[in-house]
Amino acid sequence: MDFSDTPEEAAFRAEVRAFLTAHAPRRTAGSRTYRSRQLTAADVRLSQQWQATKAAAGFAGIHWPRRYGGRDGTQMQAAIFAAEEEAFDVPPGVFNQSVGMALPTIMAHGTEALIDRYARPALYGEEIWCQLFSEPAAGSDLAGLRTRAMRDGEDWVVNGQKVWTSNAHFSQFGMLVARTDPTVAKHAGLTFFILDMSAPGVEVRRLKQISGTANFCEVFLTDVRIPDHHRLGAVGEGWKVALTMLANERFTVGKTEGPDVDDILALVRTLTIDGRPAIQDPAVREKIARWYVQSEGLKYTRLRTQTAFSRGRAPGPENSIGKLVSATKLQEIAAYGIELLGQAGAVMDPDFAPMNAWFQEALLYAPGKRIAGGTDEILRNIIAERVLKMPGEMRADKDVPFNQIPTSRR
Template identity: 70%
Template sequence: MDFSDTPEEAAFRAEARAFLDAHMPLKAKGAHVSRAMTPEDVAASKAWQRLKAENGFAGILWPKAYGGREGTPMQQIIFGQEEDRYAVPTTVFNQGVGMAMPTVMSFGTPDQLARYPRPALFGDEVWCQLFSEPAAGSDLAGLRTRAVRDGDDWVINGQKIWTSYAHFADFGMLVVRTDPGVAKHAGLTFFVVDMTTPGIEIRPIKQISGSSNFSEVFFTDVRIPDSQRLGAVGEGWKVALTMLANERFTVGKAEGPDFDDVLALAQQVDLDGTRAVDDSAVRERLAGWYIRTAGLKYTRLRSQTALSRGKAPGPENSILKLVSANKLQEIATFGIDLMDMAGAITDPEIAAMRGLFQQALLYAPSKRIAGGTDEILRNIIAERVLGLPADIRADKGLAFNQIPTGAR
């Protein structure tokens, strides 16, 4: 494992840091609060995205034809490391730039490639991911939203849910069922959809944290021209897997209070007349989180070392997400417990550490679902890394419309 930058990587890090220093202040310690995105936040995100794109830091891996830099994976990682130190606006472009457009570049027609990537990269258009449904989350191939061919159009009916930033999105990446008479993975087709198309209804979902960052999306006789199809008819699962692979890379790190934050809290809080950090039980918990934090750090470095040497990383992203999301929830819960009755205070002007742990307690469970549940990630690690037997699939080989379902 190599802990140091190559001369080329060091030069790029200096370039990135100079750009960030010129445009953004450093992030205040403990500034991890999650909140609802407002139209003003979206406008700030778009402005920052455009500034990055104009200076060659938005599409580091993208072809220059689309406004990218044609850089290396390590350059993208380095910029992400540096950007994380600054108080940049919360982004609404992870799905569009990080997930949707790489998928369009893999499967898009010449017209689609000429139309979509550049406006997304320069912050002109926001994208969302229309995958999950009320009965199809982890088992995405079990989705029921239907598309029926009608001449040069497809008519779509159904519902999607947990769609992040759908109420701000201009376009969505949509996977639907076009053939229920074949096995569930074989009957899917993928589309690009304009979110202003008649028949689309977006209903933001109120979250326990007070945010409404994702929505239900309903399709009622929505007509989409076949020119908006991405990939071949019936090959939507192949396209979806490409996008999901990009998603795991995008959401691999769980943002929020980490070891340094819970240590600082334990140094501040009084426990039976002494500092919490002096209690042996508290110190034992802190030691466990320190070990996991170090493990995550070196696992990321393994991935970065592989990329720096031109190799593909292994299962690191699944491991990183599984461990970091669980650690975040544990730390948030422990922080609230340490505060005793004061843990109920959510006002950042009054609460310890500006309400960092209270906010994290409310949004942490979602990190164990988004981009693959704990169970899915454990299956990936078990089957693809450890070589353990795959789960038994009772629906294997059955046409989708022959799979038994519960009473309706």
């Protein structure tokens, strides 16, 4: 790994810092607004304004072609901007799925007409996308999905249900994978579509979470018609398209937002244990040291990705390490922060709770981070099989037609 910038990368980093300094306040330890809170319409507008500001300055879709609104930059430049942006307080991101996942997938598998139609509005924050993958009976086993799409002339008619769809209630479009052939093996009978969320037959219901927020949704599809020209990839090759989007997702969600080492440090500097500052307690210092080591490991793993970008290579499956470690670390830090707060740990009101109730909300939200974007178990399998080259798990349903796979009786 080479952690030093080339002269060109150093010049670009300086340009990025100048832009961010001119347009956003810098974060300090303990000053961050936790991102899991309920996103309001005002939050979405602020995010759209920030996205438009970045796009106008050439800092959104940096590695996209200019004809699509980008700057013909490199993946390395995009990684540099993302790393530098973390040091500033900017509006909550609602475009990870749009710019980080949906549009790169459309660029890889869509027609020029689709790219021309959707790239620029997404880049400038005018249109928001969601990901319609998980179902009540198909989460970790995505290929087991049961939403059906049947051809009817120039359209496809879709019926089914999706769940855990982040921000579907304010999304204009969704990336949908559905089953088009149940007579072949489950991975082979899928097809990928672009769904207009305002189409007749699309019903979005928000799901109340234990933290009090409702950013997840369930989406019901009843005789929804999708034009065939809104299909991505060939019929029956939806799994290939889905893998592209999942690879983009793993890179996009590799770093989990929430209280981190600097936040727990800020907390223990304000507390006492047995009459002395908590930061002097050996048990506290041991825990913080372990989390610091994990954070440094994550940082250098991300630097590996940056090195790959700098050398013109795509990142590999090691991106799964980032989310696996950071989501667990978030949950541990949140739980320990509440433990240290004692009775104050039960106070959820950010106007009264220490540290604006970051740790309380994080504890309720953190378990979802270990599921969204791939469960811990799925990520461990990816790391074992694709990074460590260990044998794959046994699959009893391999090569079995989907409609012949036994299901439990109800």
